[in-house]
Amino acid sequence: MLAAGGSSPRETSTVLESVILSALLFGLLSAVTLPIGAGIGVVWRPPDRIIALLLAFGGGALLAALTIDLVAPGVDHGHFEELALGAIVGGVAFKLLDWLVNRQGGYLRKPSTALTYWRNQARQRLRKVLGQMRRANPLGGLSDAALDLLLSIAKVRDVPAGTCLYRAQDPAKNVYIILDGQVELTDPMERGRVFERLTTHDAFGRMSFITGMPRATEAHTASQVRLLTIPRDAFMALLPASVELRGAVQALLASPETARYLIERYGVAAAAATRWCDEAHQTLAETGNYASPPRQRPEVADPIELLRGDERLGFFHELPESLLAQIAGRLVHKSHPAGWSYYHQGxxxxxxxLLRHGSVNLLDPDARAAEPIRIERGAVFGGFSFLTAGTHAVTAVGQGPTEVSELRREDFDDLLEECPELRDRLARYLRRRQVNAYLIKHQHLDARRAAGWAERAARQLADGRVFPSLAEMTRQVASHKGAAVAMFLGMALDSIPESLVIGANVLETGTISLSLLAGLLLANLPEALSSAAGMKDQGMKVARILFMWTTLMLMTGVGAAIGALLLEDAPDLLFALIEGVAAGAMLTMVAETMLPEAFHKGGGVVGLSTLAGFLLAIYFNTLYS
Incomplete structure (x- = not known):
């Protein structure tokens, strides 16, 4: 692309060296906000809405710069076909490489790629699993339209071995389908005897899901398990609008298995069980919904007073009446026989x-000589490990018949998402000295890690995000042995189109436009800030994060120089084709990572922010012209 004319070889070489050096410097300049953003992200995370505004603004600026600086010149020179072909090749190549990197854990590099990856995985698995369950489950014969309704509410969970998925008397909140691993169903009325072992593509929890009755059995993971879950409340809300889903439920209500379940598990009289099934079937056909069988509910003293009496944990008794009322509404009330094991150490x-009646012994298996700690009516137990999302430090066993009220993790997380004041109260609680002492003594963290975890969890709560446990985050990253390398490769993949665009621009004009430079600077800053903060949350060391982003800046500069060198002798048609590859790959990257992440974090503000970035980039171009 360099004009040779009558230039001597030395002059041509000097010009080429100047172009390559310019490409290197402009590449470094455009990417300088990568390490700057990463440095900010590891010490301070701005509100998600601010990150969303910056991401959308930078994305809009990049779209304008691509149009003005790459696409428009090629079209003006009559190379639309080459540009279009190159753009298609670039977009497809980016998608293919992105898929390969994501399979190794690279999707963890950004919230948007993680979100997209898991959503796509869930859709594929749901269609496959329901198809393979076709003979045993009415849901297997649903049309694509009905399946799409299920896809909108289905969730995928990775659960470690030894986890209790639900216990007897728990509300039936989900039906579960095993995607991978093994689950054991146990009968608490027979001392926890395993009566069924389930494996891939088996469904469980469906009878209580259909009837709306509390769980009669317990489910435990026998290995690392991946589950697809369908929430009951969301599923029931779909029934009025879907004839197919209503038909599937009606088939289950008409099955003899449903009446038998009510008779055997709840002692419902045969005539009453059959009558309820018939009435539910008819009501569902007429109204699109139905009520659960009538049952006797335990009489419970004012649960707010129970919560207010919490002094051992020191969290609930300081909450205002309005928050206590919301928490009390999520409690599950149960009764258990003597010797009931509530939980085990680890x-x-x-x-x-919350202990309503009786007494419970807290046993420390590591201190066999010590007397068990006995707690009496009105006490909260299992609270420190619950609020810190950790593991139990002791074993809890009922001394005689006991009655308790339980607050389950999923219900508490829902409350945290709904109540900013509760998040704020918990954030302040986690910074207390007694919580720090608990983490050091019972969760075996050193003082620095305990303080760091509490501060990080409190920050996430303040930002409106429910904090994950340290064990959960460690498992997520550890599940991909090459996740750190894959994350780095994924970020490098995102920078390749940027390098090619800069190299081509410098080679053609000797510089890069203000619109392109502004777009890259504005896009790189929030992208690095958001991703670096996520990497730190996943347990990656600060030095490693900064090294990765600094290396990416250097790679962008070197990549731009290499791009200019490779394109130097390219004929116009090939040059237009390669420009199209760069533009297509960058456009695909903006559409699949930057804008979805901006919308995920900021919602409705994204459109106007993208427009503002687009217009500002065009304005910069008029100044440059």
Whole structure:
């Protein structure tokens, strides 16, 4: 692309060296906000709305710069076909490489790629699983339209071995389908005897899901398990609008298995069970919904007073009446016989307990000579491990018949998402000295890690995000042995189109336009800030994060120089084709990572912010002209 004319070889070489150096410097300049953004992200995370505004603004600026600086000149020179072909090749190549990197854990590099990856995985698995369950489950014969309704509410969960998925008397909130792994169903009325072992593509929890009755059995993971879950409340809300889903439920209500379930598990009289099934079937056909069978509910003293009496944990008694009322509304009330094991040391704390009647012994297996700690009516137990999302430090066993009210993890997380004041109260609580002491003594963290975890969890709560447990985050990253390398490759993949665009622009004009430079600077800053903060949350060391983003800046500069060198002798048609490859790959990257992440974090503000970035980039171009 360099004009040779009558220039001597030395002059041509000097010009080429100047172009390559310019491409290197402009590449470094455009990417300088990568390490700057990463440095900000590891020490301070701005509100998601601010990150969304910046991402959308930078995305709009990049779209304008691509149009003005790459696409328009090629079209003006009569190379639309080459540009279009190159753009298609670039977009497809980016998608293919992105898919390969994501399979190794690279999707963790950004919230948007993680969100997209898991959503697509869930859709594919749901269609496959329901298809393979076609003979045993009415849901297997649904049309694509009905399946899409299920896809909108279905969730995928990775659960470690030894986890209790639900316990007897728990509300029937989900039906579960095993995508991978093994689950054991146990009967608490027979001392926890395993009566069924389930594996891939088996469904469970469906009878209580259909009837709306509390769980009669318990489910435990026998191995690392991946589950697809369908929430009951969301599923029931779909029934009035879907004839197919109503038909599937009606088939289950008419099945003899449903009446038999009510008779055997709840002692419902045969005539009453059959009558309820018939009435539910008819009501569903007429109104699009139905009520659960009538049952006797336990009489419970004012649960707000129970919560207010919490002094051992020191969290609930300081909450205002309005928050206590919301928490009390999520409590599950249960009764248990003597010797009931509430939890064992080392198990994840999926619920806390308020003791309404009886006494419970807290046993420390590591201190066999010590007397058990006995707690009496009105006490909260399992609370510290629950609020810190850790594992139980002791084992809890009922001394005689006991009655408790349970607050389950999923219900508490829902409350945290709904109530900013509760998040703020919990954030302040996690910074207390007593919580720090608990983490050091019972969760075996050193003082620095305990303080760091509490501060990070409190920050996430303040930002409106429910904090994950340290064990959960560690499992997520550890599940991909090359996740750190894959994350780096994924970020490098995102920078390749940028390098080619800069190299081509410098080679053609000797510089890069203000619109392109502004777009790249504005896009790189929030992208690095958001991703670096996420990497730190996943446990990556600060030095490693900064090294990765600094290396990416250097790679962008070197990539731009290499791009200019490779394109130097390219004929016009090939040059237009390669420009199209760069533009197509960058456009695909903006559309699949930047804008979805901006919308995920900011919602409705994204459109106007993208427009503002687009217009500002065009304005910069008029100044440059």
């Amino acid at each position: 198990r994840e704390a999926d619920r806390l307990f």
